[in-house]
Amino acid sequence: MDRQRTDKNEETSAQGRPTLKTLAFMTGLGVTTVSRALKDAPEIGAETRRRVQLVAKQIGYRPNRAGVRLRTGRTNVISLVLNTDREIMSFVSDIIYGVSEVLAETPYHLIVTPYSRSQDPMEPIRYLVETGSADGVIISRTQPNDPRARYLLEHGMPFATHGRTDMGLVHPYHDFDNHAFAMEAVRRLASMGRRRLALLSPPPGLTYYSHTLNGFADALSEVGASEIPFNTVSIDNTIEQIRMRTAQVMRRDVRPDGFVSSAAAATLAIVAGIEDAGLKLGRDVDVVSKQSSDLLHLFRPELLVVNENFRLAGSELARSVLGWIGGAAPGSLQSLVVANGVQALNQPVPA
């Protein structure tokens, strides 16, 4: 079980895919010259360079990734590190699409490196660094003090985080402005006369948890509304837990007349809980929710939504990592996207 080629002569131009040796044979040049000609090295004659590149294009030469990787250590791989059981569904595919879109025009491949509940989140990161399996890494579920970011920085591995850190270290990131989202959501609810607001927050521990909380609190004091505590659940809880908890709080004497929800799936549960308690959306209570695909308005037209574009996030993250690999300053590869305000019903939102 081995390759069919056994002759050590270069004459074998017919089979297998072309290599530098093939190209060298066809052009009558040395492999070194061909290699350099293909990457526009300065010490190659213009004429020769053009000739080599022409032939390469003609026969469809593509550098062997294993060869390059073995020699240079460059993998041409970007790894997207995902939590296999925590990440919310649609989220992930959108990010993947966004990343793919950007990587498609480059020699880079996207590999998905999963880790599950049972594992240390650092494990895949260490694996990537130790084995040098990727040239760059994208991580999500970013924490204020994120050991992954610190580790990657220490080991000189380019990366970008979905969400910001707060460690005094500078690195590329892409983030959605959840502070602005929460403020906008509260303002909107206040403008509808809602005064007792509850927040279904992101999971504590992640950076955007406090962003959201702060935005919520800032806007509360701005508009003079009050908060109904709802912090025994987060969007990481199950649908059933959120639903039950919502129903509970809605049955109390002093109950929320407005909700801010950080995730679409969770919003379904909130609304179900509201209705479990015999109350009506739009009359007794209003809900502002983030969503990543434009479906919530079908669920209940009364819902107020803010769109978060995860596909864009994927693209930005990919661009950031590539930029860092390409030598750009990490500090110049940060982006923060602000939503275009709260949308009632289905008005398209370009981001």
Next chain:
Amino acid sequence: MDRQRTDKNEETSAQGRPTLKTLAFMTGLGVTTVSRALKDAPEIGAETRRRVQLVAKQIGYRPNRAGVRLRTGRTNVISLVLNTDREIMSFVSDIIYGVSEVLAETPYHLIVTPYSRSQDPMEPIRYLVETGSADGVIISRTQPNDPRARYLLEHGMPFATHGRTDMGLVHPYHDFDNHAFAMEAVRRLASMGRRRLALLSPPPGLTYYSHTLNGFADALSEVGASEIPFNTVSIDNTIEQIRMRTAQVMRRDVRPDGFVSSAAAATLAIVAGIEDAGLKLGRDVDVVSKQSSDLLHLFRPELLVVNENFRLAGSELARSVLGWIGGAAPGSLQSLVVANGVQALNQPVPA
């Protein structure tokens, strides 16, 4: 004899990750011996083998993928080929998780190879084969006569399809029994007294389109119900298109009193359309829908649902590809899942 002088740069034990050479130096053996000892080759002494493996574990040796790949052509990569704009969201992430789960316990990596609307679906396939970028491939959106499957088969690249083909060629697949789903859906509607049924089908062209249609038709005649044509849209249409079309058909004199929907997102649109026409779910019409995550019941409790487990699909597909790579017969790597529970089987499904 004396191997004290072989060290060219052996002394530099502090650098980089360990290679076979490192291991050879530490054990006092040759690299060949170490290589074979690690893979339990028969001509290595039991004592030596144990010793080598112990040391390898101690210093955390991991074979260099580029080296292996360059030498053997084996990539240890499985590629998941995805349509970047057509695939429905949650779908994809579930499959990825399923695949990851299986691959996690192997030396294999998952790489996502995208293609977009603008491209020929064959392009990524050809790329993978020509560059030998993967040892196995998973494709979805399978067609009865699928050029990708044929090409992969012709070129000896192991693969598995999500959905079956109908070309008389045998290859691994995983499929959800949509014929059974459609029949079950119709029976359920019929048992509720519904007699004029409409089907929101999968996109024509894909294999499970006809499976679904046939199941629908078979059950219709079984229960003596009739079909209201609804074939100007499929689940590949936009939410808005489906919604409008549903509203149209529901405003007619002879309108459906039951729907069968092949996708959850589309079901949202159907229900919206029904309500646009001033009708009420559960009273004027019932809807049976497939779903991949358990959310539809929150949307409208009256909805009837059948769960399709895409995570399972991902796992099965990964297992199939690995099995084929491992030398199993392609025909033994086919699975069809009905309702809840996988059946391994090799026989054709009711056409």
Next chain:
DNA sequence: TTGGCAATCTGTAACGTTTCAGTATATTGA
């Protein structure tokens, strides 16, 4: 003794790429 054989182990040569240290040839400065 001789030769044969099995059991272990080993060096060398690839795989395709890039880098290092050159080698020719022409061009220039004096």
Next chain:
DNA sequence: TCAATATACTGAAACGTTACAGATTGCCAA
């Protein structure tokens, strides 16, 4: 004129792995 220098190219080595074709040893039959 000679040497210095730039221009255009080249072979060899190396990255880490595995396959191939030996080595070396001990043992036993003849």
